[in-house]
Amino acid sequence: MATSRLKDHWREQRLFASRALIAAFTIIALTGIVVVRLVDLQVINHEHFSQLSHGNRVRLEPLPPTRGLVYDREGRVLARNRPAYQLELVPEQVPDLENTLLELVYLGLVDSEELEEIRRKINAQRRFDAVTLRYDLDAEEAARFSVRRQTLPGVDIRARLARDYPEGDVAVHALGYVGSISEDDLKRLDGPNYMGTSQAGKLGIERSYEDLLHGTTGHRQLLVNAQGRMLEELQRTDASPGSDIYLTLDLDVQRAAEAALGDYRGAIVAIDPRNGHVIALASTPTYDPNLFSRGISRAAYKDLQTDLDKPLFNRALRGSYPPGSTIKPLMGLAGLHYNATQPWRSTFCRGWFSLPGSSHRFRDWKKVGHGPVSLISATAQSCDIYFYELAVELGIDRMHEFLLGFGLGSPTDVDIPGEKSGLLPSREWKRQAFNRRQDQVWFPGETVIAGIGQGYMLTTPMQLAQSMAILANRGHGFRPTLLAAIADRETGEPRAVPPVPLEPVEVAAPEFWDITLQSMVEVVHGRRGTARAIGKDAPYIIAGKTGTAQVFTVAQDAEYDEEEVEERLRHHALFVAIAPAEDPRIALAVIVENGGSGSGTAAPVARTVMDAWLEKKTE
């Protein structure tokens, strides 16, 4: 047979018939198993399931808690809740999903660009769970829907509490906003507690204190009739609302800060050095958080994202800028601490500096030089040459070590998310950061420019303000925080959150603190101080330092002419300050992008913010 494999039709048919017979028996056996199972369910365990089905008339419904309110330090409301109507759809109850969606688009209740997203949401959920189409219908839209409700089965309006920010865009970069819960959010949130909650904190305070603000979801057991309508409430566990919180922000100072920045892109962070409280945290331009809590449209979101001025970008926490000359006071302190300079030591500034054996000239911003300068006058006049020399004396690794203590080069751990860590260069850092061998070498010239806060060094406004707060409190810093107090659950009384002290910075002699602060006072109140314009009529003593960060590099011998440079290529203007110098109550950092010069643009802004805080506090 193996040699002549011809088709034997009669034999094959018999073979098939026998296989079909086996199949038939298998089918009967398997059907038998199903029937046995049915008998098991419907006859033997009928009583059990009958009781269960009875119990199934009781439905569990989540009761979402009321979100806690957010106040400023004086109890003025920054975030609250107001009743809103949201449009929901239960996929299972909709006979023709596509037509229903198109009808909603036609009624102007759903944006046609959102359709894809809505379909995706519907597919991702169980068919009997409601999908929110719109978070906030206005009265006119709600009326438009109500008229057509009969023709749209499965779609309904539900009342809920919506987040509302009465101050609009004020402090948005500190406060953040709530938005609809995404799949990513669900990974970090406690799922069962969010049954019935449709929005959660996405950014800022709303996100970092989500746990406090959200509260605990309650539930009620409902007896329902054959139509699923509620007959009776059997049991109820009320939701416990989220806690109200008081921020350290002062609405007046915050407003003053944002107004002072005006149309500039920039950031301000002001900290109370006595406890680490953030008094103001501004980043401009701003945006309206209400857009997000109401469910932002794709188009509006895209506009925000593509805006050249990047309103969504939190410059205060994420903007990384070279500190420029604002680093000089701390450089001076480092020099004193490591005995690399003495308060009385004088240097002659002739307008340029060269490393031994090199012809490259590191220039001073003042071409003709400052003449003889000491530590204090060099700081006051912002002489670059003095700090070039000091940097070479110190070496990059000691600079790195010292500045680390003032919170530069690592996140300050402020209690809102998204902070950048800046960059504090060192030999070790350069070895790790570059791939090519020749790039990993640290050059002496890089130390020189680090002395005036240029080169690789990057800081955030938050870090600069924190470094000033640590300096103001003579090394005793606190973790910067925006949370001042939490309202007591029973009485509603605010309970203060104690400040968190940081490991103190020690310097070789305590009077070095005074010398450094004195050098900064000279900047504002000295005869030749770079920021003397803001010191003239100040009712209190200010310790400050101007700074300018290059956006692009000027060639070796070219002159930087502000008039000629395009607006977006102009230098960033910086100013750091501590006031009142003898008993500091505010430490702040101001950066004005493309502001030109620190003294001309940033210092007046800082003065406005300090006035807003200190004049109110002189009780």
Add this chain to the structure above:
Amino acid sequence: MIASEGIRLDDPRPLSVATRVLKGLHLDGVLLAGLIAVSVIGLFVLYSAGGQDPQLLTRQIIRIGVAFLAMILVAQVPPKLLRLWAPWMYLLGLGLLVLVLVGGDIGKGARRWLDLGVIRFQPSEIMKLAVPLMTAWYLHERPLPPRLRELAVLAALILAPTVLIARQPDLGTSLLIASSGVFVVLLAGLQLRYLISLAVIGVAGAPLLWHFMHDYQRQRVLTFLNPETDPLGSGYHIIQSKIAIGSGGVFGKGWLNGTQAQLEFLPERSTDFIFAVLGEEFGLLGLISLLIAYLWVIARALVMAVEAQDTFSRLLAGSLALTFFVYVFVNTGMVTGLLPVVGVPLPLVSYGGTSMVTLMVGFGMLMSVHSHKKLLAT
């Protein structure tokens, strides 16, 4: 049997009008009766499960109508043509599957749909028919039972679409399609020794495969095998459907009176879990009636397969009959909690379109095979 067929054709007795119409349309009355019975039972249950929505019912009736029309059309195609088309259909299906993987639409997290501008469809539907057609085509000219080398070719023919569909990922459909091909091989008379060695390889290979799997893949297998660990996902479905069926008892709660279905505790009650609605409202008697209707269809299909005249027709018909049973068994097994939850609809009863047309086209092929017989065997 062949002889009796000849006699029947020569039977001088006058045929009734109905019989003549059926004969003229190449339809099989017995099979048709079974299919209609299942569909009618299905419509009654669907009306209740769908919340007595006349629109829903109308749409389903239109779908059934389209599906029956497709069956009648396919029944007119002689089996010889089906055989000629088989490889092309298979290649087309394979090509479309590759297209889907490259640029298909995503629905419920998987790439299954192909948008051709006018219509959107799942190429895996083509494969449900193309795989039995292709494997039967391959074995048609060859002496049976198949030898090892032929088995290797068959394995490749079955595995290619199975793997492509599993990658979409649509594990349920890929297994159904694989089984439709395997049925052809089994019916072709696969020898016992191959069957046993296959089983041994399977049992031995499983732990090895497990060893090479990623953690998340293992997790997926575990949830697939034991859905009750996930009480909010598929476990919820099973718990609710067992309650619905069990509370129905022997006689049921009566049409439109099933509390679990009407109160919407039972999810997917119009589609994958419609068997539970029948069980709740019509009880054990209703469920057994439906199972009998299904067995009627399957039995008749098997008889038609046995009576077919050539290898291709026989294998195709037999595979279609058995695959139909697999649908019924997997769905009822899933709804009663015997099998893991896989999205397989109850054939001809569940609400939904594409798969019903595929199913009825398959029955059209069965009828074509049965009605286009020559008088004599070759």
